[in-house]
Each structure stands twice: as structure tokens, then as C-alpha cells.
Amino acid sequence: MNASSPTTIDVTLGARSYPVWIGRGLLGDHARWRTMLRGRHALVVSNTTVAPLYLERVAQGLDGLDWSSFLLDDGEAHKSFANVERVLAALAGLGATRDACVIALGGGVVGDLAGFSAACWMRGIDFIQMPTTLLAMVDSSVGGKTGVNLPAGKNLVGAFHQPRAVVADIDTLTTLPVREYRAGLAEVVKGAAIGDEPFFAWLEAHADALAARDDDAVAEAIARKVRYKAGVVARDETEQGERALLNLGHTFGHALETAGRYATLLHGEGVAVGMLLAARLSERLGMAAADDTARLQRLLEKLGLPVAVPAGMDAQQLLALMRLDKKNTAGKLRLILWRSIGEAEIVGGVAEAQVLAVLHEAIAPR
Ligand SMILES: NC(=O)c1ccc[n+]([C@@H]2O[C@H](COP(=O)([O-])OP(=O)(O)OC[C@H]3O[C@@H](n4cnc5c(N)ncnc54)[C@H](O)[C@@H]3O)[C@@H](O)[C@H]2O)c1
Numbered sequence: 001m002n003a004s005s006p007t008t009i010d011v012t013l014g015a016r017s018y019p020v021w022i023g024r025g026l027l028g029d030h031a032r033w034r035t036m037l038r039g040r041h042a043l044v045v046s047n048t049t050v051a052p053l054y055l056e057r058v059a060q061g062l063d064g065l066d067w068s069s070f071l072l073d074d075g076e077a078h079k080s081f082a083n084v085e086r087v088l089a090a091l092a093g094l095g096a097t098r099d100a101c102v103i104a105l106g107g108g109v110v111g112d113l114a115g116f117s118a119a120c121w122m123r124g125i126d127f128i129q130m131p132t133t134l135l136a137m138v139d140s141s142v143g144g145k146t147g148v149n150l151p152a153g154k155n156l157v158g159a160f161h162q163p164r165a166v167v168a169d170i171d172t173l174t175t176l177p178v179r180e181y182r183a184g185l186a187e188v189v190k191g192a193a194i195g196d197e198p199f200f201a202w203l204e205a206h207a208d209a210l211a212a213r214d215d216d217a218v219a220e221a222i223a224r225k226v227r228y229k230a231g232v233v234a235r236d237e238t239e240q241g242e243r244a245l246l247n248l249g250h251t252f253g254h255a256l257e258t259a260g261r262y263a264t265l266l267h268g269e270g271v272a273v274g275m276l277l278a279a280r281l282s283e284r285l286g287m288a289a290a291d292d293t294a295r296l297q298r299l300l301e302k303l304g305l306p307v308a309v310p311a312g313m314d315a316q317q318l319l320a321l322m323r324l325d326k327k328n329t330a331g332k333l334r335l336i337l338w339r340s341i342g343e344a345e346i347v348g349g350v351a352e353a354q355v356l357a358v359l360h361e362a363i364a365p366r
């Protein structure tokens with residue numbers, strides 16, 4: 001895999017189809033992504049950690065355009081409505097017209113917020129995802145879910161707004177801290193756990209290589225996960241059905257992230273713990289076998305991911321946060337559970353008592 005021959009995976013959505021390019025040196029491959037910019041204006045949204053590392057590489061490709069950058073402070077807490085307003089003010093300052101393009105350079109926080117800002121400006125302009133975390137490459141940059149958090153919960157405000165292209169330059173992963181890298185692996189495991197048992201078995205077989213950040217294993221894991229997600233999104237762009245499966249572990253995980261005020265668990269870490277809680281709930285409801293839970297836990301541990309609810313969390317508070325999850329209907333919890341590895345399903349009307357039992361057990365195990 002190199003700059004001249006990246007892996008290309010198309011997200012097929014008719015006239016709004018777009019390529020996901022995965023390879024080395026892609027931020028500097030200006031000829032490739034510059035063709036995606038239609039107008040005269042571009043706003044690069046990044047953050048104070050990523051911009052010093054990679055903004056210059058992107059800036060060289062914007063020569064001749066009216067462009068500027070807007071940098072967020074680092075962290076999930078900055079995926080906020082207030083920052084959307086600031087990005088929109090930056091677009092206004094640039095004089096951005098409807099053919100302008102927002103470029104999201106960073107992890108999922110930058111991508112979600114920049115994408116939502118692009119969806120709002122003049123009722124929707126182009127944006128390009130340039131993911132620089134593993135999590136953003138395998139998940140958040142693909143599929144067009146954009147949005148921000150509210151104090152009441154994660155991603156409560158947002159829009160489906162697809163990017164024009166995704167430029168995943170895997171060279172950027174060399175500077176990614178190990179904890180962030182591992183958090184990205186959780187979303188890879190999730191894809192396999194939902195609907196691809198052979199991929200799950202491949203992850204088990206390559207867990208040591210992935211934990212050691214072996215280049216070939218990482219590149220293959222990225223491509224396999226993106227191919228899987230692109231297929232789901234193409235079949236169900238706005239989550240009327242199948243796409244909800246991509247939320248495995250998220251009802252619990254989002255509650256854990258929010259309860260910790262984004263200072264305790266990273267998103268991917270919340271998903272790791274959340275998947276395990278979903279597996280235990282599946283077991284409790286008689287849907288799945290304990291062996292599958294154990295297999296999931298072993299893989300997460302091998303990849304260096306947390307598997308326990310952090311100390312000090314309260315089951316009732318977590319349940320209250322779960323009640324605001326977007327999948328719920330008619331005041332009832334709707335969760336993604338599984339029958340076995342690779343066979344997840346949407347389960348409505350889950351009794352709160354069962355969820356609480358799983359939470360209590362996890363918080364104070366016997
Ligand atoms: N839209 C979706 O479909 C979707 C999917 C999954 C997650 N998400 C969202 O994505 C967010 C999590 O994304 P994330 O895990 O990328 O977190 P993040 O955006 O906070 O990035 C993680 C950390 O890595 C730093 N960083 C980024 N790239 C770097 C690099 N190359 N080198 C060094 N440091 C780098 C960032 O500054 C940050 O400190 C959450 O808000 C989550 O809700 C959205």
C-alpha cells in the first residue's frame with residue numbers, strides 16, 4: 001500500500017457515493033483529493049494537537065484557494081454546540097459560498113463537529129474527512145453521522161451528512177498515542193462482533209500483531225472494517241434498520257462516557273466495556289452463550305482494552321443516561337444484543353430490571 005496505489009473502498013449512495021482512500025502519504029497526495037473541492041473556499045477544521053503535526057501537509061494542497069483553519073481545543077468535551085457556532089463564524093469570516101468545502105483533519109471529535117458544521121452552513125456544503133486516528137479511519141469518517149454532544153448526553157444533536165471523500169493517511173498513525181490506538185481497535189472488534197465471525201476469528205489470530213501495531217495487520221484491519229461499514233451504510237444510510245447494529249455496546253458505552261464526563265473513558269474504551277455488558281445482558285436474557293462472552297472478553301484484553309466499569313459509577317445514573325439513547329422508542333429501551341459472535345440483533349422493550357442487574361453485577365461483582 002503506498003500513495004500511488006491506496007486501497008479504495010466506495011460507499012455506494014447513488015449520486016452521493018464517495019471513495020474512502022486508505023494508504024500511505026495520502027495527505028500529501030494533493031492531486032488526488034484536491035479534485036474533490038468544487039469552489040474557491042475551504043475551511044480546515046482541526047485541533048491544537050493535530051494541526052501542528054499535519055496541517056502544513058494539507059495546506060500545501062490548498063494553494064490558490066481562499067482558505068483558513070479553525071482549531072478546536074483537544075478533547076471530547078469540545079464536541080459542543082458552542083464550537084459549531086465558532087466554526088460557522090469562521091465560514092462567515094471566510095466569505096464561504098455554497099460551493100465551499102470543510103476539511104476535517106483529526107479524530108472523530110473533529111470529524112463529527114466539522115461534518116455537522118458543514119451540514120448546517122447554508123443548509124449543507126461539501127466536506128472531506130481526513131481522519132488521523134485509528135478510530136476515525138475505521139468508523140467515524142465513514143457513513144455520514146455528524147453531530148455534537150449536549151450536557152444531557154452523547155451525540156444528541158446531529159445530522160446525516162455524507163462526506164465527498166475520506167482520505168485516510170495511515171502514516172498519521174505513527175504519532176497516535178497507544179491508548180488512542182487501542183480505543184480504535186474496539187470499533188474494529190465491534191464490526192466483527194456484529195456480523196462477521198470470520199473477521200472476529202482473524203482478529204483473534206492477529207491480536208498479538210495488532211497489539212504490537214504491525215503495519216500489515218493494521219492496514220488489513222482498517223480495510224476490512226471500512227468495507228464492512230460501507231456495506232451497512234449503503235444498505236441503510238439513515239438507520240431505519242440494519243445500521244443500528246453498528247451501535248453494539250454504545251447504549252452502555254455512551255452512558256459510561258457521559259457519566260465520567262469524558263475524562264474517564266475514551267469513546268472506544270466505553271464501547272469495549274459496553275460490548276461486554278451487552279454480551280452479558282444477551283446471556284442473561286437467554287439469547288447467547290457464556291462462551292461467546294468469554295471469547296469477546298479475551299480478545300478485548302489481548303488488545304489492551306478495558307473490560308470493567310470504572311470505579312465510582314452508579315447503576316441508576318447509568319440507566320437514566322441510557323433512557324436518552326436515540327434508539328429507544330415509546331419510552332422503552334432498545335439495545336443491540338447478540339445471539340453469537342457475528343450475529344447481533346436489535347432488541348426492543350428490554351426490561352430495565354435486567355439492565356440494572358447487569359450493571360449492578362459489573363459495578364460490584366460477586
Ligand atoms: N460519526 C460516527 O459514525 C462516529 C463513529 C465512532 C465514533 N464517533 C465519535 O468519535 C469521537 C472519538 O473519536 P477519536 O477516538 O478519534 O477521538 P479524538 O477525536 O478525541 O482523538 C483522539 C486523540 O488523539 C489525538 N490525535 C488525533 N490524531 C492524532 C495523530 N495522528 N497523532 C497524535 N495525536 C492524534 C487527538 O488530538 C485526541 O487527543 C467520539 O466523539 C465519538 O462519539 C463518531
Ligand SMILES: O=C(O)C(=O)C[C@@H](O)[C@H](O)[C@H](O)COP(=O)(O)O
Nearest residue numbers: 139143145154155243246247250326
Ligand atoms: O455509524 C454508525 O451508525 C454508528 O453507530 C457508529 C458508532 O461507532 C458511532 O459511535 C456513532 O457516532 C454512534 O452514533 P449514535 O447514533 O449512537 O449517536
Ligand SMILES: [Zn+2]
Nearest residue numbers: 187250267271
Ligand atoms: Zn462508536
